[in-house]
Amino acid sequence: MTTRVTHEVEGTRHAGADFAALLRPGDIVILRGDLGAGKTAFTQGVARGLGCTQRVTSPTFTICQVYELPDGAIDALLHIDLYRIGHAAELSDLGVDEAVDRGAVAMVEWGDLAPTGFGEPSWTVTLRGGDDDDREITIEPRDSARLAAAQTWASA
């Protein structure tokens, strides 16, 4: 299993920070989960794990937010929220493909709503919550080559 359970928002950020270590330039991560599941919180943790010092907020209205990263393998962090996206054209206007080709990583909330995909996601992250503060976070890599890393993340 590649699942972790968290009991508060900081735990989800921590899980995201650990997940950041698994990312490679050009990775696209689809985040699945209901409103308030913790997709943005998880992304805040990824940003922290990548060394980003800017404050990460929900891109619901901006659709795509770009965060600079310290010099390293990954060029930038794109935080995308497709909840309000209407047309495939809007998606191509964002320049996501170009940024990912240059070595950015894209975290995509509501990625399964995308009118057209960006290409195959490298990872799918699913957050499930109940009535309380518990969240179950499952990470699924596209290639089996990353499964061992995912299992290490789950057991951390």
Ligand SMILES: Nc1ncnc2c1ncn2[C@@H]1O[C@H](COP(=O)(O)OP(=O)(O)OP(=O)(O)O)[C@@H](O)[C@H]1O
């Ligand atoms: N274990 C937990 N992990 C993450 N968030 C939690 C947890 N427990 C409680 N919360 C609360 O749940 C909310 C998660 O909000 P967040 O914006 O990250 O969700 P989201 O999935 O991005 O929602 P949206 O679809 O609206 O963008 C926050 O208010 C947070 O404080």
Ligand SMILES: [Mg+2]
């Ligand atoms: Mg969100």
